[in-house]
Amino acid sequence: MMRKFSFKKIILSAAVAMAVLGTGITASTTMENTASAAESTVTFDRGSNGQVTQYNSSTGATATEDGPTFSKLKDATNINVYIDPGLTSAEKKAIFYATQSWSYAAQRLNFYLTTDPSQAQIKYLTGNSKKGTAGMTTSHILGNYITSSDVHLNLSEPDNYNNMMARTLIHETGHALGLNDNYDMPTTSVMYGVVDTKSINSGITPKEYDVNNIDSLYGF
Numbered sequence: 001m002m003r004k005f006s007f008k009k010i011i012l013s014a015a016v017a018m019a020v021l022g023t024g025i026t027a028s029t030t031m032e033n034t035a036s037a038a039e040s041t042v043t044f045d046r047g048s049n050g051q052v053t054q055y056n057s058s059t060g061a062t063a064t065e066d067g068p069t070f071s072k073l074k075d076a077t078n079i080n081v082y083i084d085p086g087l088t089s090a091e092k093k094a095i096f097y098a099t100q101s102w103s104y105a106a107q108r109l110n111f112y113l114t115t116d117p118s119q120a121q122i123k124y125l126t127g128n129s130k131k132g133t134a135g136m137t138t139s140h141i142l143g144n145y146i147t148s149s150d151v152h153l154n155l156s157e158p159d160n161y162n163n164m165m166a167r168t169l170i171h172e173t174g175h176a177l178g179l180n181d182n183y184d185m186p187t188t189s190v191m192y193g194v195v196d197t198k199s200i201n202s203g204i205t206p207k208e209y210d211v212n213n214i215d216s217l218y219g220f
């Protein structure tokens with residue numbers, strides 16, 4: 001647990017203060033081959049009851065059992081994150097907590113703040129997600145990779161940092177990393193599509209099976 005005090009943690013803990021330092025970090029590698037690659041988007045957490053979990057805009061297909069992952073970032077060791085200034089301070093705190101939790105769980109994941117949304121692979125944005133969803137993620141896919149994901153929230157208490165908020169942000173960030181909703185895993189998985197008391201009580205962190213999915217997706 002010595003890594004608790006790693007440089008990575010320091011960056012994330014001081015994320016607000018260091019936002020300016022994130023400016024200029026580029027991710028142009030994700031933009032190549034735009035002419036020939038097929039573009040599609042996948043939207044998660046559309047359903048009013050958390051049941052319809054994946055919608056592919058290019059095919060119109062919905063699916064809930066496509067396996068634990070649907071696509072991936074080109075470089076998950078260097079993920080630029082944009083946080084809309086209009087989000088509440090509680091929501092921002094939950095975003096920091098979510099990215100930090102994922103980078104703890106899968107140590108090679110690294111998140112960096114950028115103030116330029118065009119450079120971000122994950123964008124946490126204002127504008128509510130669909131009614132009935134606490135959060136919603138739309139991933140834009142080009143060829144084999146996610147170029148960027150938009151996360152929208154519709155939390156019942158946006159000004160109140162709480163377990164539900166933290167769990168929602170970890171879950172949506174999991175989508176942005178390429179993980180599917182998965183109803184085959186234990187309900188304690190942060191990628192289980194519905195939050196229950198057992199999930200909350202198990203700790204608001206990615207679990208071993210969640211981490212295994214990240215590790216196998218990225219070859220960590």
Ligand SMILES: [Zn+2]
Nearest residue numbers: 044045181193
């Ligand atoms: Zn989901």
